[in-house]
Amino acid sequence: MNQAWDFSFNNMMSYLSLSDYSSGLKDLNIVAMLHNIWEQKQVKQVKRYESQSENSVNGPVSHSEGLLLYESAPSPGPPYICYVTLPGGSCFGNYKVCENQAEARRDAARVALMNTLVNELPSRQITPLFITHSLQEAASESTVFVEDACDPSTSIGAYCVMLQSYTGRTMLEFQEVMTVFQLLHWNGTLKVLRDRQCSRQSVIDYYSQRGLDASMRSSMALDWLGQEWQTPKRLRRELRAAQRDLDKARRHGNELRFYKEKTEILSLALSHTITQQLYTDTHGPNRDSPQPQLHKPPESHIHYNP
Numbered sequence: 001m002n003q004a005w006d007f008s009f010n011n012m013m014s015y016l017s018l019s020d021y022s023s024g025l026k027d028l029n030i031v032a033m034l035h036n037i038w039e040q041k042q043v044k045q046v047k048r049y050e051s052q053s054e055n056s057v058n059g060p061v062s063h064s065e066g067l068l069l070y071e072s073a074p075s076p077g078p079p080y081i082c083y084v085t086l087p088g089g090s091c092f093g094n095y096k097v098c099e100n101q102a103e104a105r106r107d108a109a110r111v112a113l114m115n116t117l118v119n120e121l122p123s124r125q126i127t128p129l130f131i132t133h134s135l136q137e138a139a140s141e142s143t144v145f146v147e148d149a150c151d152p153s154t155s156i157g158a159y160c161v162m163l164q165s166y167t168g169r170t171m172l173e174f175q176e177v178m179t180v181f182q183l184l185h186w187n188g189t190l191k192v193l194r195d196r197q198c199s200r201q202s203v204i205d206y207y208s209q210r211g212l213d214a215s216m217r218s219s220m221a222l223d224w225l226g227q228e229w230q231t232p233k234r235l236r237r238e239l240r241a242a243q244r245d246l247d248k249a250r251r252h253g254n255e256l257r258f259y260k261e262k263t264e265i266l267s268l269a270l271s272h273t274i275t276q277q278l279y280t281d282t283h284g285p286n287r288d289s290p291q292p293q294l295h296k297p298p299e300s301h302i303h304y305n306p
Contacts, residue, residue, distance in 0.1 A: 038067045068087070078098065081093060081250070086116070088172070094106075095253045126174055135160055179257045235273060245262070
């Protein structure tokens, strides 16, 4: 990093970190700045792809107007909460107490901008040295041995394979794919796949490429519906806990996708239980209630161990 960039970066981070940044540079449009940074990143990504492929027609298409997704949490009045989701799926929210929605939007953009800038630092890249330290830390915090990292059939070995596949990329990019596996673990899907003797590598390959989408969320919500039928009122307890975790993480300025996805999946499942209850209350328990319009994704690309 050259001295000019170092000076600019340090001053920008100092400004963005102010507890009352509204008293700083009032002409600085944080929302536009965040958009411009990601727009430039997308242009570079498209150009890089085009330079590596002779046929760029089937490559990624740039839609700058849909780069960032802002969502305001329902609220009858202040304080207001806003979330911003970045192109890769990382999510951040405002941690200031905001008296209006515009202020909440700016503060969410500020948190996201800080994390975006920090993520560009060389220290945030995944390198062989970082992988070594991460494996040692993972081994020290559990009962596994760091030597088992050479065996992809072990948990730490699978973690090593995933880290190595992201060598040269950033920690934020790695966190985005790890969120998928965090949700699969929380939802119990990984245990089911393990019980079915699915190969660990196939599971990693499949879900690393698949990403989170509406189909996967519906699948997880369907699993939670099944748990609700076995243990009534569990969904409400889980949702309250997830909302508390989301609020706590937001107020600490943390990356929020894992917590936000949990609340949305549980809310989706709960909405179906409420719909079914209303139908039963209206038509009686002897009538067939409407089945939830949820479905599981295909697992045809997940291989089973013999």
